[in-house]
Amino acid sequence: MSLVTLDIPEPQQLRGGWAAMAAVCAARGWNDSAYAEKDQWLYHDGGGNWACLRFQHGGRAVMLGHDHEYSETYYGEAAEYFQEEETDLLAAAPDWWAADLNPQPLGEWLGFVYGWDGLQWQRAAYDLDDGFISVGLVDMCCDDSFDLLRQFASDAPGLNGEEPDDEALRQLVAADGNITAALLGAVVPGWDIEAGVAAGRKFLLAKV
Incomplete structure (x- = not known):
């Protein structure tokens, strides 16, 4: 069975909103809600739903995550634990997708694994x-209304x-990670602007 091609923004198009959210969260002291490390970007909504984008060599990346209410896919140990039929999230996938599927530190189970080969996002074929979508990553990063960021x-x-x-x-989103004190201060005056700027600019470390 072949892979399914997805209509999801490429990693670079996710950076501006993700970095803006990280800056806002860090400014208010929520340092683990949205943040960047050298080879990955991480996000969770505080309610057990999360997504992580992990970068690999050659412009490739893997997106993994889980929604504890809406993920109907049970992969690996989750199928046995919940006594559900397993969905093979790596069916027909190239080996590099499986390089690092550890859900920690954000979660315990995987609901989705998507691969970016430098040109397109793909996933295994399943109907569940x-x-x-319910994790809300694309809305957070690409919604022109900025509802989540405003909240x-x-x-x-x-x-x-x-x-x-x-x-x-x-x-702030258009800065694409090049966040300044003036940009962030206009959005969240009175919070720790220095911490927020530092968190947002960490999204510039990954090569996307």
Whole structure:
């Protein structure tokens, strides 16, 4: 059975929103909600739903994650634990997808594994809901309304009960990881801007 090609933004198109969310979260002291390491970007919503993008050589990457409510795919030990039929998330996949499928530190089970070969996203063929959409990663990174980012930023003390300005949010995402104190300060005044800038700029470390 062949792989299924997915309509998901390429890794570089995810960076601006992911970095902006990391900056906002770190500024308010939530350092493990969205963050970047040298070879991976990580995100969780605080409710057991998460996604991780792990980079490999040659411009390749693997996206893995799980939604504890909506992932109907049970892979590996999860199938035995929940006594469900296993979904082979690596069926027909090249070997490099399996280089690092450890769900830690964000979760325990895998609901989806997607591969980026430098040109396209693909996954194994199955008809079940794997939880990717409900995790909300694409909405977080690519939604022009910035609803999720606004929600995380709206109680910044310097906003005095007002929501952050749409243009300020747009500029923070458009910075594509090149976040400055001025850009972040316009969104979450009164929080730890230095910590937020540092967290956002870590997304520039990975070669995407």
